Amino acid sequence: MTGHASYVGRFAPSPSGPLHFGSMVAALGSYLDARHHRGRWLLRIEDVDRPRVVVGAESAILRTLEAFGLEWDGPVVRQRERVAAYEQALAQLQAAGKVFGCACTRREIADSVLARDGSHRYPGTCRNGLPPGRAARAWRFRTSPGEVCFEDLAQGRLCEDVDADVGDFVLLRADGLFAYQLAVVVDDGEAGVTHVVRGADLIDSTCRQILLQRALGLRTPRYLHLPVVVNSAGEKLSKQTLARAVDELAPQTVLFEALVFLGQQPPAVLAREGIATMRSWAIDNWQREQVPGRRTGLLSL
Ligand code: GLU
Numbered sequence: 540m541t542g543h544a545s546y547v548g549r550f551a552p553s554p555s556g557p558l559h560f561g562s563m564v565a566a567l568g569s570y571l572d573a574r575h576h577r578g579r580w581l582l583r584i585e586d587v588d589r590p591r592v593v594v595g596a597e598s599a600i601l602r603t604l605e606a607f608g609l610e611w612d613g614p615v616v617r618q619r620e621r622v623a624a625y626e627q628a629l630a631q632l633q634a635a636g637k638v639f640g641c642a643c644t645r646r647e648i649a650d651s652v653l654a655r656d657g658s659h660r661y662p663g664t665c666r667n668g669l670p671p672g673r674a675a676r677a678w679r680f681r682t683s684p685g686e687v688c689f690e691d692l693a694q695g696r697l698c699e700d701v702d703a704d705v706g707d708f709v710l711l712r713a714d715g716l717f718a719y720q721l722a723v724v725v726d727d728g729e730a731g732v733t734h735v736v737r738g739a740d741l742i743d744s745t746c747r748q749i750l751l752q753r754a755l756g757l758r759t760p761r762y763l764h765l766p767v768v769v770n771s772a773g774e775k776l777s778k779q780t781l782a783r784a785v786d787e788l789a790p791q792t793v794l795f796e797a798l799v800f801l802g803q804q805p806p807a808v809l810a811r812e813g814i815a816t817m818r819s820w821a822i823d824n825w826q827r828e829q830v831p832g833r834r835t836g837l838l839s840l
Contacts, residue, residue: 734763
C-alpha cells in the first residue's frame with residue numbers, strides 16, 4: 540500500500556434509479572483507488588438535473604453502498620443544496636467575460652453539426668451579442684480553438700478541441716437549471732477532489748471540465764476512467780436495458796464479478812468469503828494499472 544495523505548476521491552451517482560452492476564463498478568473502482576492510497580472517499584448525489592431524479596433512488600443508493608460496506612467520509616453532498624455555489628461560479632465567469640447569454644432555442648441549433656457525444660455543436664450565433672429583440676435563455680461558456688489534453692490513468696493520453704467538437708457549451712440551461720458540467724467542476728473543486736475515478740461514458744466531458752477548471756482557477760484532478768459495463772448488444776446498462784439492481788443479486792457475487800471486471804484477478808477462494816474479507820483483500824491488492832484501458836467491457840453476470 541502506498542501512502543498519499545492528500546488523496547481525495549469521490550463517487551457521484553445521479554439518483555435516476557437504484558445502483559446496477561455498472562454503477563457498482565464505478566462505486567467500487569473509485570472506493571478502492573481511494574482506500575488503497577489511504578485517501579478520503581466522498582459521496583455526492585448529483586441531482587442537479589431535477590427532471591431526471593427518481594423518487595426513492597437516493598435512499599436506495601445509500602442503502603446499497605452501506606450494504607456493501609462502502610463507507611464514505613463526511614456528510615453526503617447534494618447538488619440541490621449547492622445552487623448558491625454554482626451561481627457564484629457563473630458570476631465569476633461573467634465578470635471575466637468567459638460566458639455569454641444565449642437566446643437560441645434547441646430548434647435553432649438543431650441544424651448544426653453533430654458533436655462527438657451526439658449533441659449539436661453550437662454554431663456561435665449569440666457569442667458576439669444577442670440578436671435584436673431576443674433575450675438570453677441560457678448561459679454558455681466561450682470556447683476558443685486549440686486542443687485540451689490530459690493523461691488518463693487507465694485510458695492514456697486524450698486530447699480534444701472542444702471548440703471544434705462541441706463549441707460554446709451551456710452552463711445555465713434555458714429551464715433555469717445549472718448544467719452538470721459546471722456543477723461537477725464547482726463541487727469537485729470545493730471538496731478538494733484530487734482523483735476522479737468514474738465511468739468512461741464521461742470521458743468526452745472531461746476536456747470541457749478542464750476548461751472550466753482553468754477558467755475558475757481550480758486545480759485539475761487526475762482522471763481514471765473505468766470501462767463502462769455493456770450488455771451483449773453493446774448497450775450501457777440502465778433501466779432501459781433492464782439492468783437488475785445490484786441488491787437483487789448476492790453481494791459476494793457482485794463484488795467478485797466487479798473485481799474481475801476491473802482486472803483485479805481475485806483468487807477463486809475469495810468468492811466463498813464474506814464481503815468484509817473480500818473488501819479488505821481488494822483494498823490491499825488494488826492495482827490501478829490492471830484496470831483495462833478500454834471504454835467498455837461486457838457484463839459477465
Ligand atoms: N453523476 C454522474 C453519473 O451518475 C457521474 C458524474 C461524475 O462522476 O463526474 O453518471
